[in-house]
Amino acid sequence: MCSACGYPAAPGHWTEAGAANMAERLRSRFRRSDILKHVLKPYGLNVHDGGLLPGIQISNQFGSQTIVRDLAEVWALVEQWTGTAVDPLNPKFTMPPAKAS
Amino acid sequence: MTVLGGFLGSGKTTWLRHQLHEGVFKGAFVIVNEAAETPVDDALLQGSSNLAVLAGGCACCVGKEDLIALLHKICDDRSKQTEHRLERIVLETSGLADPGPIVEAIRTDPILVHHIIVSETLVMVDALHALSQLRSEPLGRKQIEIADCMMVSKIDDANPDDLARLLATLHVVNPGAQIFGTVKGTEVPLPDFSQAEPEHLAEVLNEVDLPPIFPSKLALDETIDWTSFSVWLSALLHSRGNDIVRVKGVVRTPAGRLLVQTVRKVVQSPEILPEQESREDNTIVVIGRGYREEDLARSLKYFAGAS
Secondary structure, eight states: OOTTTOOOOOOOOGGGTTOOSHHHHHHHHHHHHHHHHHHHGGGTEEEEOOSSSSSEEEEETTSOEEEESSHHHHHHHHHHHHSSOOOTTSGGGSSOHHHHO | OEEEEESTTSSHHHHHHHHHHHTTTTTOEEEEEESSSSOOGGGTOTTOSEEEEEESSOTTTTTHHHHHHHHHHHHHHHHHOOSSOOOOEEEEOOTTOOHHHHHHHHHHOTTHHHHOOOOEEEEEEETTTHHHHHHHOHHHHHHHHHOSEEEEEOTTTSOHHHHHHHHHHHHHHOTTSEEEEEETTEEEOOOOOTTOOOOOOHHHHHTOOOOOOEEEEEEOOTTOOHHHHHHHHHHHHHHHTTTEEEEEEEEEETTEEEEEEEETTEEOOOEEEOOOOOTTTTEEEEEESSSOHHHHHHHHHHHHHOO
């Protein structure tokens, strides 16, 4: 169990299967955090994963903050907090790339 | 011939793979039909010595001619053999296929009717999703109605009450068929369902007016890495898991070639496949409904560029 967050060690989530060693795992976590930051910004949410604590920290503009274990929990939490699920096929994510940036 | 049918993601390939490993269909010619143009299942069935993949069309409709042509060739080759003649063909249909028209096409073909006896139609039934498929998918129901034998897969993951209800419903929809339980291709005993109340389906099915399910191919170019793909796919399944019926494909990652398979919201633990060159790597097949095909690639691109 992690003494900082209280999570017991759990078998990895399927989304974490692409890394073979610690360095790749860490790189993947930073990249995941960057993507989530960008995607969740329009929903008024901030994401932090410094690589030290297990889990992904998410906070909203009202001061709520929580740590979730994996991406499945991220999407469930966002839906719970904002009342809508993040749908990648929503027009805001399907604009031609030039306009999306 | 053994026809193996069942809805998308019901466990057809898993079952067949296990049977081939156990030597059940020893020496059989295995035909795998996939609705999408990118074959994935053949990577899993390398244990079979005679394997043909019919990709790019469901054998009950657009791919029927290809199937008949292949069967003609198999029968032709068999006629030339003097010893060790081929005794069995196993046809794994696509998850979008109605086995009925396939069996009918073989029985009415003037050549095949003299060579091939369709001895059994086995239909895989997904213990987790079959009840909702029976309620809302006319195809799911047709597949079950035609079965000689139903194999209920993933029963270890199913809630016991839901499983009993499903079994009772299957027994009502197709009372003549035998029902077996399987877990990852191995037969396991089924619980007693004699007391369970079956679902009343008839009136529900008539009200369905859903857009058709279609397969799409999604190429992952060098800008899309595993992390962006998995963030995107996990969000997609969370929000649209009922419309994205099936996702499968092989993705190259630092950890190796990962086989990704999902059935609605359920994702299998990615399996690391042996290292080999394959043109189909980094191409994902998404089978679903209710979206525009081009939006898949656009939104994935957005996620990959988001940082």
